[in-house]
Amino acid sequence: MAPKVLMVAEKPSIALSIASVLSGGRMETRRGSTEVHEFDGMFLGFPVHYKVTSVIGHVFRQLLTCFWRKAHICRHLSQEARGCGHLVLWLDCDREGENICFEVIECTGFQSKDGKKVHRARFSSVTEKDIVKAMDSLVEPNKNEALAVDARQEIDLKVGVSFTRFQTSYFNGKYGNLDSRVISYGPCQTPTLGFCVQRHLQITTFKPEKFWALHPYIIHKGYELKLDWERHRLFDSDVTEMFRNFVKEDGVLKVIEVSEKQESKGRPTGLNTVNLLKVASSALGFGPQLAMQLAERLYTQGFISYPRTESTAYPSSFDYKGTLGALVHNPVWGGYVQQLLSDGYPKPRSGTDAGDHPPITPIRSATEDMLGNDAWKVYQYICQHFLGTLSPDCKYTRTKIEFEAGGESFHCVGQHVMIKGFTSIMPWLAINEINIPQFTQGQKIDISRIEIDEGSTRPPDYLTESELISLMEKNGIGTDASISVHINNICERNYVQVQAGRRLVPTALGISLIRGYQCIDPDLCLPDIRSFIEHQIALVAKGQADHSLVVEHVIEQFKRKFSYFVKQIENMDALFEAEFSPLSDSGRVLSKCGKCLRYMKHISTQPSRLYCGACEEIYYTPPKGTIKLYKELTCPLDNFELLLCSMPGPEGKSFALCPYCYNNPPFEGIEKLFGASNTSGAVKLGKGAGMPCFLCPHPTCQHSVISQGVCACPECDGTLVLDPISAPKWRLYCNMCNCLISLPEGAHRISTTKDRCPECDSTILEVDFNKKTTPLKDGATLHIGCILCDELLLSLVEMKHVKSFYRRRGRGRGRGRRGHSGRGRGSKKQQDPKMSFRDF
DNA sequence: GCAAGGTC
Incomplete structure (x- = not known):
């Protein structure tokens, strides 16, 4: 069997391009964490089997928020590397790319040599020419750049x-x-x-200053012209007045010089990210964040090239004709493209090549309907800019007439466009036509009136x-x-x-x-x-x-x-x-502190928190949802009054929390319990581990997961708990994920009991139905049973955000976890020695 | 929790 060569790019699109070029399009592609393209070919003079795949940006960073991705990409790389004798790194050719090279080497296990060889491909664009050249001149990855x-x-x-x-x-x-x-x-x-x-x-x-400017007017060949003063403006009104008198006494303007100059406004260079963001903000009204999102979407949909680049120079191999060809049928600027193709177009200006990606250009034609209004505006600009770079410069003549009267100089300027060039496709950059009549040197013209414009300097905006x-x-x-x-x-x-x-x-x-x-x-x-x-x-x-x-x-x-x-x-x-008010003056009185038994204030502005003025302590509360006092109940552990937090919306859950426990979880290991779970959609927590009562394993408190927990969540490792204030639409929600179960509607009261179902270990519920709507025989209202095993209760349950609802022994994390040291992902987080702050 | 840098 031919030896295997693994090639890794920084993102899937680059892997695809490289594989397409090297295989001549004859490859097999299979899915994985990222796609893998396979084909046979020659490597260093020998026949080999190639596998080309990619990472998705960094593999090792942001351990805390994207832990799963690392594991997932890393596993993928190590699997694909098995049996490969060579590793070729096609990461972007910048420092970050060099750094990712070493992450890939670590994942693939290539650092432990044993005859395996690592190569670095250096390329500046993903074109056939560049890819082939890079393959012919493989180097070693640069450890210093990665270390930087x-x-x-x-x-x-x-x-x-x-x-x-x-x-x-x-x-x-x-x-x-x-x-x-x-x-x-x-x-x-x-x-x-x-x-x-x-x-x-x-x-x-800024201190504004008054200024004055002298402007004589003339009427010449049917035009009334306002002339500009050579001194521009003066900051002294008396002196300006004096000059006006000189000019007035003279009464006649002599044409001193008539000059005409050919001017040129250069077409733009290729479009890079920064320039796109600037135009998006100033002309399209999109903030940089939105502009990037729109551009990214256009890129992934194949309408434009990669939108993150510093370069404004097109690569020498750039296929202008092909790109123009793609736009020729566009209903808006197809005609302009046709003209460029038939009349020819100038070579674009050189620009700067930052060695990253080519400038941002259109890839295929689109219409407004295909893209939607906002994306269309961005796409349209990218097309106009691209066509602008392939259009002639704008040429115009600038005529300046200089006058003299009473020893003072004045002038006026005319502009006439000869060749519109790129400004016809980028009309907002067009040169203004300014028409002035003909003048001849030595000509004398009467002043029709003289004005002094008064103004004051203004601060910048x-x-x-x-x-x-x-x-x-x-x-x-x-x-x-x-x-x-x-x-x-x-x-x-x-x-x-x-x-x-x-x-x-x-x-x-x-x-x-x-x-x-x-x-x-x-x-x-x-x-x-x-x-x-x-x-x-x-x-x-x-x-x-x-x-x-x-x-x-x-x-x-x-x-x-x-x-x-x-x-x-x-x-x-x-x-x-x-500027700001101290905590003691902020917020409204809400609940009692367990330490000093005085009332604390709730500050609802970000970050939401309680402040005990007597103890000078703050306790963060959940960042979302409304907070109120929970029936003056107190936490058995620390005597703090409990709060009730309700998330917004009809399906927002509500839950009890003790301000002290929420910030200082009382039971060891609770962070692990929580940190290991998928918290998407669950309550976002503030400072500390953020332990509301529904995560508290207190054995007897009526609000803990031990008392309120009903059964295991069908979707995750969490526990379904009774929402304490959901009446009359009683429901259960998961203390870990989004799972929501509606209980019989219209019940007076639903509560948990101390008993457990002998069949499935779920908590037995006590339901007090409404007299009028009770489903029970003879108008009885009280019913006791297991939500999963009691047929009546199960028939009244409705599932939301849940695919199935089934019996599972035990009640999830609520009970029976004592003694476990935590399983799976959470407990095995790698410790990066760099991330320690002991020294600070 | 907190940065800045990749990419999605």
């Missing part, structure tokens, strides 16, 4: 988390109306916010998103793929608000933060913080410095900054004090 990425990751995380935790606990523990769950800090998001606040400060500290993107790009903040994320972050955290014209106006919170950094340590919010980190890790990438030494050194510097910041926090706090 590890270094950046570690630095960003440690710095970000330390500052964020400190700020969040300090300010959210002190003020009640900050309106942000987390007061975050990051080396990209904070300078991004810095730009917005900088502009705000420019605006608020707030930053537009588009301007912010430019600033970020210029200062190296974020990448094509992440710029939109940072902007979205500062909006979501309520540091800025997007207002009319997509201008970013900082909030009191955003302003206080940046002004605080400015007075404690301005470095923290300057863009240089990013370039400093980039510069340090570049040393690692180039092999000029040792990875761990660099990380250690940089962390040491930030450690100093951090401790200084902590020491000086009162300077920032002074700004917060002026």
Whole structure:
């Protein structure tokens, strides 16, 4: 059997392209975690069997939120690698790609050599020419570049988390109306916010100044013209008045010079992500986040090329004719395309090649109906821009007439377009026609009137998103793929608000933060913080410095900054004090504290929490849903009054919680129990493990899962519990997933009993039916039975979000888990030694 | 919980 070669790309689409090229389209494809394309071919002069597959971005990162994916992709790679003698890495040719190379090597087990060989393919585009060239010149993966990425990751995380935790606990523990769950800090998001606040400060500290401008008018060959002053404007009214008198006394304008110049407005270079985002925000009214979503959808549907790229230069092999051909039948601009094809088109401007992906171009034709309004606008722009790059420059003549009167110079300008060029497909960039009559040098013309325009200088407006993107790009903040994320972050955290014209106006919170950094340590919010980190890790990438030494050194510097910041926090706090109200003045009185037995206040703005003024303690509550007092019941463990949290909507569950237990789960191992489960759709938890009563294993409390749990969830490992306030639409819901079961409607009361069903171990329910609607014989109302085994009860049950409802012995996690050390995924989370914060 | 970087 021929030896096997495994090739791995960064994403499925690249794997497909590579396999198609190398196999000449003759391959077999099978599904897996990601598709695998197989074919026979030659490798290093020998016949081999190829398998081409891909990862989906990083494999090892974000362990905490996407744990399953890692396992899933990793298993896939290790399976496919079995029996392969060579591994060829086709990851993107940038640092991140190099880093993923080593993740793949680890998954495939190729690092343990034994004759197996690892190759790195270096390619700058996914074209036949490039792929073949890369195959002929395979190299080794670059460990230094990969280490540089590890270094950046570690630095960003440690710095970000330390500052964020400190700020969040300090300010959210002190003020009640900050309106942000987390007061975050990051080396990209904070300078991004810095730009917005900088502009705000420019605006608020702006001092307007009055100015005056002199404008003579003439009437010539039927045109009335307003002439511009060579001095533009003066900041002194008396002096302007004096010049007006000079001109008035003269009364006649002499034409000093008539000049005509050929001007050219260059066609655009290829479209990259940043430029697309800028146009989307300024012209289409889409924020960067939405614009990227729309572009991604267009890409996955095959309408446009890959939308995340820095390059504005088309690769030399770019198939212009083919792309034009795809657009020729388009009803909107098909005619224009036809013309380009028949009349010929100029070679596009060179642009910059960042070595990543080609510029964003259309791939196939579409109509508005196929895409929907928003996606269509983005697609239309991409097509117009592409056609613009293949159109001639716009040529126009600019005529300037210079005049003199009373010793002062004035002028007027005319513009006439000779060749529209690309502006006919991008009409918003068109040159304005300005018609002026003919003048000859030496000509004298009477002044019809003289005006002085009075005005005052104005502050700049707030930053537009588009301007912010430019600033970020210029200062190296974020990448094509992440710029939109940072902007979205500062909006979501309520540091800025997007207002009319997509201008970013900082909030009191955003302003206080940046002004605080400015007075404690301005470095923290300057863009240089990013370039400093980039510069340090570049040393690692180039092999000029040792990875761990660099990380250690940089962390040491930030450690100093951090401790200084902590020491000086009162300077920032002074700004917060002026803007926000302390916890003691916020919120409304809700429930009693178990420690001091005084009432605590509930603060419903983000993050939702209770504040005990006497103990000076805060207790987070679930971030969603409404909170109220639960019948003045108390928790048997700590004496805190229980709360009832109700999720919005007709199917929103309601549940009891003890504020103290919710923040400080009383039973060991409860986090594991919860962390191991799929919590999608379940209650989103705030600080701590977030243990509501429906997860509490207290043996006797009437609200614990032991008392309220009825039976095992048919969908997951959870337990179905009785919703305490669901009357008259009584129901059970799962304490882990979305599963919902409606119980007999119209019952007065449904409650759990201490008894268990001998058949299936479910909790026996006691149902008190309504007299009028009781299904029981002789008007009886009380019925006791097992929901699964009692035919009457089972017949009255209705399932929602559940495929089947069946008997399963036991009641899920509620009971019988004691002694288990937790099974499956949750308990085996890998510990990344880098993610420890002991040192901070 | 918290960052920023890939990709979906």
